[in-house]
Amino acid sequence: MGYSYRDAGVDIEAGNEAAERLKPIAARTLRPEVLGGLGGFGGLFSLDLRKYPDPVLVSGTDGVGTKLRLAFQMDRHTTIGQDAVAMCVNDVLVQGAEPLFFLDYLALGRVAPERIADIVSGVADGCAEAGCALLGGETAEMPGFYAPDEYDIAGFAVGVVNRDCLVDGRGIEAGDLLIGLKSSGLHSNGYSLTRKIMAPYPLTTIFPELGEPLGEVLLRPTRIYVKTVLPLVQSGKIRGMAHITGGGLTENIPRILPQGLGVEIDRGAWQVPGIFSLLQKLGEVEEAEMYCTYNMGIGFVLLIHAQDSENVLKMLERGGEAPVILGRAEPGEGVNYR
Structure with a gap:
């Protein structure tokens, strides 16, 4: 008897079982605009042109990176999907767009239906938090390419904003907060450096600076800012935004500034979480390197007129945020810390 696909390491029956498990998980994220369900060759979404009469579609794609190694080590897979969603929808939000739908791509060495359900449940949690639909995805079993218990996940989000509400930073002026x-x-950033620094320490280690096991802190999922920020965008009070990912505050904020403008940031304006201080101490990392690698406790930045600050801060607080005035825009370039 000749070889079968199963002999090559691909289990079609397990793949079918995983697909059936995913249908009810995705169903809890559906929006009225979704046509059909999972299983088609493409996901269908009908754009509401009454709400968006002059639509601009905004897309973003990303993965989770080497943070996945921690999920493997801890054998915990229910939150990593939220990271994949967050990295995409927060990028889309920067332009003022409402995330509409998300699709994921999951590649793995061996199909384990329960593990796939855990991973995609995290994706669905992220989509629910962002208010977007999990419109579809792809699961690729790749034996011999990935180790049996390893995987990679990436995805993309599509959002929409009316052209006159697009946030592109062009209106930012000196004096804006x-x-x-x-x-x-x-x-989901800086994990290659983090893993290098923390390699000698078990993930169960409880450092005084953390007060909980190291692994719990490092695996905590990325925040999603859509529900608190989108109402501000719709109020017209936001002049620019930045998602603080790889490159930290130092590299991400200048991406949205008009030519001739920089920003001044007061490093004493917020308390840097203990994990960053611990990494800097154990790795003997220079402060400038910390600020252009990590978010240092600030995941998203808004630029607003100073005269709008009271109203904006109140709106954010009502949305459950604890906003911090970091500094202001000023003539110059780049980010200056004081």
């Missing part, structure tokens, strides 16, 4: 929204920790 920077409002920081706090992160939940490292989010």
Whole structure:
């Protein structure tokens, strides 16, 4: 008898079982605009042109990176999907867009239906938090390419904003304030350096600076800022935004500034979470390197007119945020810390 696909390491029956498990998970994220369900060759979404009569579609794509190694080590897979969603929808939000739908791509060495359900449940949690539909995805079993218990996940989000509400930073002026929204920790950036620094320490280690096991802190999922920020966008009070990912505050804020403008940030305006201080101490990392690698406790930044600050801060607080005035825009270039 000749070889079968199963002999090559691909289990079609397990793949079918995984697909059936995913249908009810995705169903809890559906929006009225979704046509059909999972299983088609393409996901269908009908854009509401009454709400968006002059629509601009905004897309973003990303993965989770080497944070996945921690999920493997801890054998915990229910939150990593939220990281994949967050990295995409927060990028889309920067332009003022409402995330509409998300699709994921999951590649793995061996199909384990329960593990796939855990991973995609995290994706669905992220979509529910962002208010977007999990419109579809792809699961690729790749034996011999990935180890049996390893995988990679990436995805993309599509959002929409009316052209006259598009946030592109062009209106930012000297004197505008920077409002920081706090992160939940490292989010999904800097993990190659983090793993190098923390390699000698078991993930069960409880450092005084953390007060909980190291692995719990490092695996905490990326925050999603859509529900608190989108109402501000719709109010017209936001002049620019930045998602603080790889490159930290130092590299991400200048991406939205008009030519001839920089920002001044007061490093004493917020308390840097203990994980960052611990990494800097154990790795003997220079402060400038910390600020251009990690978010340092600030995951999202808004630029607003100074005269709008009271109203904006109140709106954010009502949305459950603890916003921080980081500094202001000024003539110059780049980010200056004081």
